[in-house]
Amino acid sequence: MNGPLLSVVDLHTQFHTDEGTVHAVDGIDFDVNAGETVCIVGESGSGKTVTSESITKLLPIPPGDIPEGRIEFRDLETVRELADAFPRHVFDVVEGEDREQGHGEQQVGDDQFVVVEERSGEDITRGYVDLTRAPEQALRHIRGGDVAHVFQNPQSALDPVYTVGWQIVEAIQLHSDTDDATARERAIDLLDRVGIPDAATRVDNYPHEFSGGMKQRVIVAIALASNPALLVADEPTTALDVTIQAQILGLLQEIQDDLDMAVLFVTHDLGVVAEIADRVVVMYAGEVMETGDVFDLFENPAHPYTRALLECLPGRGDETVSIDGSLPSPTAPPDGCRFAPRCPHAVEECTTGDQPPLHPVEDRDQTVSCVYYGDDYDERVVQTAFSSAQDSSARTDGGPVADDDSVRSEAVSDE
Numbered sequence: 132m133n134g135p136l137l138s139v140v141d142l143h144t145q146f147h148t149d150e151g152t153v154h155a156v157d158g159i160d161f162d163v164n165a166g167e168t169v170c171i172v173g174e175s176g177s178g179k180t181v182t183s184e185s186i187t188k189l190l191p192i193p194p195g196d197i198p199e200g201r202i203e204f205r206d207l208e209t210v211r212e213l214a215d216a217f218p219r220h221v222f223d224v225v226e227g228e229d230r231e232q233g234h235g236e237q238q239v240g241d242d243q244f245v246v247v248e249e250r251s252g253e254d255i256t257r258g259y260v261d262l263t264r265a266p267e268q269a270l271r272h273i274r275g276g277d278v279a280h281v282f283q284n285p286q287s288a289l290d291p292v293y294t295v296g297w298q299i300v301e302a303i304q305l306h307s308d309t310d311d312a313t314a315r316e317r318a319i320d321l322l323d324r325v326g327i328p329d330a331a332t333r334v335d336n337y338p339h340e341f342s343g344g345m346k347q348r349v350i351v352a353i354a355l356a357s358n359p360a361l362l363v364a365d366e367p368t369t370a371l372d373v374t375i376q377a378q379i380l381g382l383l384q385e386i387q388d389d390l391d392m393a394v395l396f397v398t399h400d401l402g403v404v405a406e407i408a409d410r411v412v413v414m415y416a417g418e419v420m421e422t423g424d425v426f427d428l429f430e431n432p433a434h435p436y437t438r439a440l441l442e443c444l445p446g447r448g449d450e451t452v453s454i455d456g457s458l459p460s461p462t463a464p465p466d467g468c469r470f471a472p473r474c475p476h477a478v479e480e481c482t483t484g485d486q487p488p489l490h491p492v493e494d495r496d497q498t499v500s501c502v503y504y505g506d507d508y509d510e511r512v513v514q515t516a517f518s519s520a521q522d523s524s525a526r527t528d529g530g531p532v533a534d535d536d537s538v539r540s541e542a543v544s545d546e
């Protein structure tokens with residue numbers, strides 16, 4: 132077993148600006164397993180897009196910068212290919228004797244982005260590519276190959292001067308030795324699969340000859356052309372027609388099951404999350420507040436922030452209410468839990484030190500960054516208030532009340 136397909140480990144992504152350093156992503160951890168759909172949710176500005184763009188390194192660097200952390204991509208085929216192509220950049224844990232002799236952990240060099248953890252003879256059987264250290268040349272190989280990034284903006288993702296067929300053929304041939312005729316056949320097949328009627332004719336059309344929804348399908352077809360192990364998709368705030376969006380999501384899921392492809396989907400729509408996610412990562416102000424199985428998390432939201440988010444979900448709580456208060460300053464984030472200034476249950480410990488570690492939730496497939504789930508507090512305090520979070524009397528238990536004069540945040544579903 133080579134572990135999860137993708138492991139984000141202590142990722143820090145910053146932007147150096149005239150106003151100071153923006154701590155957009157400030158030490159987050161989560162995994163994506165092969166074949167599963169993980170949704171990242173959170174209010175606008177919480178760092179979802181920066182996280183997804185850190186993975187495919189589509190981040191503008193500079194001003195962007197990843198000073199700390201790793202993004203381990205554990206697709207074995209990719210690890211083997213890149214170990215072959217970049218032999219000088221391989222860190223071989225197996226070959227190093229230091230561990231045996233008790234010299235402690237060996238240091239991976241800055242330019243060593245392929246880490247081999249286990250071999251069977253010559254063959255690599257466990258290891259990863261660290262996407263944060265990979266040079267542009269290696270990233271080009273990975274991007275649009277084993278990791279595809281779908282921008283859900285048809286306007287900018289397609290090249291207006293080439294036919295859609297040409298663009299799909301290019302994507303196919305970039306990563307495999309496929310002759311023109313075979314690639315064209317596969318392009319037609321892909322268009323057919325994403326639900327474009329009369330694909331054999333449409334393959335020779337230009338992007339402007341397609342409607343918005345059909346363009347979106349073409350973009351998905353291009354992303355699938357290389358048979359990616361992981362598809363990263365960031366939902367835009369200027370959303371497409373909801374029915375088209377639902378169709379495309381349904382389509383993605385069908386194809387995903389066929390190809391055993393993992394999907395990392397960024398959204399602030401909890402309805403979409405309920406529909407497509409296997410697991411959920413809840414982000415707030417550059418930190419992960421909670422992760423978990425989608426059923427466990429919806430049934431038993433553990434973090435007060437997740438609870439507040441769910442309260443804003445239509446049909447769940449009172450959807451006219453948004454969470455009181457606003458995101459903390461990204462250049463000068465507060466100590467302790469980022470959500471503490473808005474949390475009805477915050478106690479003194481919540482306002483000092485680092486963001487609390489992710490504690491496992493008892494009997495659930497969930498982890499939560501909240502002191503109440505540690506040994507010193509009773510988590511029932513944050514759980515009982517769920518259904519009455521809008522009731523102001525419920526705010527007085529467990530700790531200081533959020534400042535009522537503070538600015539109302541943008542609603543969670545602000546598209």
Ligand SMILES: Nc1ncnc2c1ncn2[C@@H]1O[C@H](COP(=O)(O)OP(=O)(O)OP(=O)(O)O)[C@@H](O)[C@H]1O
Pocket residue numbers: 146148153154155173174175176177178179180181182191194368399461
């Ligand atoms: N190029 C940049 N320069 C400076 N700050 C940036 C840059 N890009 C993003 N940020 C900041 O990083 C933080 C996280 O932004 P991000 O776009 O990841 O949020 P998001 O969760 O995707 O929000 P939305 O739901 O609105 O898309 C924000 O404070 C944002 O202002």
Ligand code: NI
Pocket residue numbers: 179180181365
């Ligand atoms: Ni975003």
